Amino acid sequence: MNFKDRDIISIHDFSKQELLFILKIAKSMEKKPNLDLLKDKVLATLFFEPSTRTRLSFISAMEQLSGKVIGFSNTGSTSIKKGETLWDTIKMVDAYSDAIAIRHPVEGAARLAAEASSKPVINAGDGANQHPTQTMLDLYTIQKVKGKLDSLHIGMLGDLKYGRTVHSLATALSHFNPTFYFIAPPALQMPQTYLDELKEKKIKFYTAADLLKVSKKLDVLYVTRIQKERFPDPVEYEKYKGVYKLDTSLLPNIKKDLKIMHPLPRVGEIDQSLDATKHAVYFEQAANGIHVRKALLALVLGKI
Amino acid sequence: MKKELSISAIKEGSVIDHIPSNVTLKVVDILDLKGIRGIISIATNLSSKAMGKKGIIKISGKDLTKEEVDKIALIAPHATVNIISKYDVKQKIKVAIPSTINRIIKCSNPNCITNNEKVATKFYVLGKDPLKVVCHYCERNMEKEDISLL
Numbered sequence: 001m002n003f004k005d006r007d008i009i010s011i012h013d014f015s016k017q018e019l020l021f022i023l024k025i026a027k028s029m030e031k032k033p034n035l036d037l038l039k040d041k042v043l044a045t046l047f048f049e050p051s052t053r054t055r056l057s058f059i060s061a062m063e064q065l066s067g068k069v070i071g072f073s074n075t076g077s078t079s080i081k082k083g084e085t086l087w088d089t090i091k092m093v094d095a096y097s098d099a100i101a102i103r104h105p106v107e108g109a110a111r112l113a114a115e116a117s118s119k120p121v122i123n124a125g126d127g128a129n130q131h132p133t134q135t136m137l138d139l140y141t142i143q144k145v146k147g148k149l150d151s152l153h154i155g156m157l158g159d160l161k162y163g164r165t166v167h168s169l170a171t172a173l174s175h176f177n178p179t180f181y182f183i184a185p186p187a188l189q190m191p192q193t194y195l196d197e198l199k200e201k202k203i204k205f206y207t208a209a210d211l212l213k214v215s216k217k218l219d220v221l222y223v224t225r226i227q228k229e230r231f232p233d234p235v236e237y238e239k240y241k242g243v244y245k246l247d248t249s250l251l252p253n254i255k256k257d258l259k260i261m262h263p264l265p266r267v268g269e270i271d272q273s274l275d276a277t278k279h280a281v282y283f284e285q286a287a288n289g290i291h292v293r294k295a296l297l298a299l300v301l302g303k304i
Numbered sequence: 305m306k307k308e309l310s311i312s313a314i315k316e317g318s319v320i321d322h323i324p325s326n327v328t329l330k331v332v333d334i335l336d337l338k339g340i341r342g343i344i345s346i347a348t349n350l351s352s353k354a355m356g357k358k359g360i361i362k363i364s365g366k367d368l369t370k371e372e373v374d375k376i377a378l379i380a381p382h383a384t385v386n387i388i389s390k391y392d393v394k395q396k397i398k399v400a401i402p403s404t405i406n407r408i409i410k411c412s413n414p415n416c417i418t419n420n421e422k423v424a425t426k427f428y429v430l431g432k433d434p435l436k437v438v439c440h441y442c443e444r445n446m447e448k449e450d451i452s453l454l
Contacts, residue, residue: 010443012443085421085422086417086421087421087423105415106415106416106417106420107413107415107416107417107441107442107443107444108416108417108418108439108440108441108442108443109417111417111440111441112417112421112423112441126442127415127442128415129442129443130443193445
């Protein structure tokens with residue numbers, strides 16, 4: 001499989017075989033970090049929107065492979081403030097770097113950047129649309145902590161309406177015969193278009209507002225934050241913030257080997273009392289981002 | 305009884321037939337008819353055996369472009385377009401919704417890059433009847449009622 005110069009824009013662009021191949025390379029990165037693989041290569045990290053984990057893990061991944069990083073995390077100090085278009089910004093950065101990682105608040109920005117650039121572009125999040133490297137690290141984590149991806153009972157909890165991570169993860173897991181449990185207040189449930197997609201693929205799914213109704217069935221529980229920034233109306237946000245708060249009282253109602261994931265940051269959905277339990281894998285999940293991003297960088301830069 | 309045509313034949317140009325009556329004027333809207341010097345005839349609510357009521361548009365001196373035919377397909381998927389030369393049908397085009405729709409429709413997502421920067425829109429057709437498309441950029445699915453022409 002050749003990924004040289006390939007753009008990583010949307011999870012929809014990847015077949016099951018391609019996803020498994022990326023996970024395999026990520027595993028080899030974890031086992032044996034190839035320290036000089038990207039020597040003399042330059043990654044541009046263009047963050048038009050705030051990010052901690054994603055930006056730092058791209059930088060760290062690149063530097064661990066001996067590559068260099070340029071970029072910005074605040075558009076205030078750039079020509080974008082002067083009204084430069086995204087297209088022009090990318091055309092300029094294209095000349096300075098070998099690959100581009102971009103996060104942008106507008107949906108479709110990463111796809112446009114890939115069209116403007118002759119270098120591989122990696123989408124690090126475009127508005128509420130896609131965040132494929134997050135999805136890949138989520139898959140990697142599930143495979144690692146459960147030993148498989150096939151036929152798992154996966155719960156997704158929280159903001160399923162606006163949460164791009166759950167949308168992309170549901171799409172990616174659809175390759176692996178899952179049973180889904182979507183747990184959210186009715187107003188924040190999985191959008192119908194995703195449910196229709198699952199029906200078409202003959203994937204089993206259930207919806208519930210109460211976690212305890214389904215918690216005993218779950219192999220993995222993927223918790224998401226109610227995202228203030230995605231709500232068009234702040235009053236709506238106030239209604240739903242804090243609607244789920246997982247703590248140790250959940251433990252009698254779950255399987256012994258349930259793993260709890262979260263893309264982080266959390267703002268109270270998971271109490272710290274759960275952190276020390278064997279169920280919590282969210283910090284490990286964040287750490288896995290490095291292996292997956294190293295794999296992707298090495299692949300698109302043609303070094304694997 | 306002598307059968308009379310409701311609107312007369314044209315020598316050169318395009319005839320769009322089998323338009324559902326309720327969208328005849330919409331089809332007029334999407335055609336670029338500025339600067340046409342020939343006769344333009346528009347008739348609607350004509351009796352039709354197959355459709356009950358239909359509309360027909362005849363434009364002298366204009367061959368429709370591919371883009372215009374594609375646009376017609378979106379609002380009148382069963383229309384036919386005849387290109388006329390010397391009063392004869394030179395070419396009969398059954399309009400068809402293309403698998404990719406370039407430029408002619410607008411993304412319904414206000415936060416899509418195509419509504420924020422000067423970018424030509426592009427959509428992939430997921431279903432033709434009812435029409436369902438997905439935006440190449442923001443990946444938003446749109447159904448017939450969300451679709452507006454640019």
